[in-house]
Amino acid sequence: PEGPPRAAFDATIARRDRIEPRDWMPDDYRGTLVRQIAQHAHSEIIGMQPEGAWIGRAPSLRRKAILLAKVQDEAGHGLYLYSACETLGVSRAELTDLLLAGRQKYSSIFNYPAPSYADVGTIGWLVDGAAICNQVPLCRTSYGPYGRAMIRICKEESFHQRQGYELLMTMMRGTAAQRAMVQESVDRFWWPVLMMFGPPDAKSPNSERSMAWGIKRNSNDELRRRFVDMTVPQAEALGVTLPDPDLRWNEERGHYDFGEPDWEEFAAVIRGDGPCNAQRLAHRRAAHEDGAWVREAATAFADRTSVGEGA
Numbered sequence: 001p002e003g004p005p006r007a008a009f010d011a012t013i014a015r016r017d018r019i020e021p022r023d024w025m026p027d028d029y030r031g032t033l034v035r036q037i038a039q040h041a042h043s044e045i046i047g048m049q050p051e052g053a054w055i056g057r058a059p060s061l062r063r064k065a066i067l068l069a070k071v072q073d074e075a076g077h078g079l080y081l082y083s084a085c086e087t088l089g090v091s092r093a094e095l096t097d098l099l100l101a102g103r104q105k106y107s108s109i110f111n112y113p114a115p116s117y118a119d120v121g122t123i124g125w126l127v128d129g130a131a132i133c134n135q136v137p138l139c140r141t142s143y144g145p146y147g148r149a150m151i152r153i154c155k156e157e158s159f160h161q162r163q164g165y166e167l168l169m170t171m172m173r174g175t176a177a178q179r180a181m182v183q184e185s186v187d188r189f190w191w192p193v194l195m196m197f198g199p200p201d202a203k204s205p206n207s208e209r210s211m212a213w214g215i216k217r218n219s220n221d222e223l224r225r226r227f228v229d230m231t232v233p234q235a236e237a238l239g240v241t242l243p244d245p246d247l248r249w250n251e252e253r254g255h256y257d258f259g260e261p262d263w264e265e266f267a268a269v270i271r272g273d274g275p276c277n278a279q280r281l282a283h284r285r286a287a288h289e290d291g292a293w294v295r296e297a298a299t300a301f302a303d304r305t306s307v308g309e310g311a
């Protein structure tokens, strides 16, 4: 409606304050938040698959314990984000059904395989490093529950990024074979990680509105560039090269110039034709079905205890 509710909404956005669940909000604002927060939550849960597959094969108890803690954190991130999304009037059961029906997405990066143990370090260093670049600004997103979920997630994400970098640093101080494993992993993940930030701003249909509403505080290209500027010195300290012949420091701009990701590949991956899309969804579907008895038992228990209380 025109008048007070929309004026209040616009004023809150204009002063970069928070919109809370009980505030009036345009349907489109609610809709794009459900779309983005659900996709973010799905990413955390699907993201458990490539790393979870390495827990049983981690080379030491220390590495196993660290990886277990990280994968468990990702489940928690999914929980915080599904809970934030539920404040918009949609249940996590509905969101799971939409994911399994292919009507909602998760981050493209998880449609790539993690065949080498070095990938555990590369995912921590690069994937969680990119997630940090994208998530720190989201701590100031205009929707209250989403921004508050981000604050805790970012603290845990820093541990994820550091443990991955430390794992790779350890391998780089190892044998030539270990160093080759790290380089091969970085070569495979570098470009898909740059695609995590979304399409170029000129090809981003949601950015303009998301930035006007304070959902997005920085554009896709800006965060991608921030990630490259942060990561290149880390790669140099690690002793790995990055697979981009156009990557070079631009003194005039004060940033690194870098090449264009393969946006055809990106479009194929988010269309469902990536290397692991079918496998990831099949795994998620099986886990959901295998877990049905737990949900039924919890519901029966809740019904029985609530009847008990009511009697």
Ligand code: 3HC
Pocket: 035, 036, 039, 040, 043, 044, 047, 074, 077, 105, 106, 107, 108, 109, 127, 128, 131, 134, 157, 195, 196, 197, 198, 199, 203, 204, 205, 206, 207, 210, 216, 220, 270
């Ligand atoms: N993977 C899958 N889909 C993507 C994508 C990606 N990396 N980047 C963009 N897209 C999709 C968008 O969803 C949109 O499609 P839709 O309209 O059907 O939803 C389309 O491509 C066009 O992109 P836009 O830039 O217009 O879309 P957005 O404004 O939503 O920007 C985004 C995309 C930057 C990813 C934004 O949605 C965002 O910031 N999301 C929250 C962050 C997030 O999801 N991070 C996941 C990282 S993985 C993770 O956190 C796990 C880690 O802990 C290991």
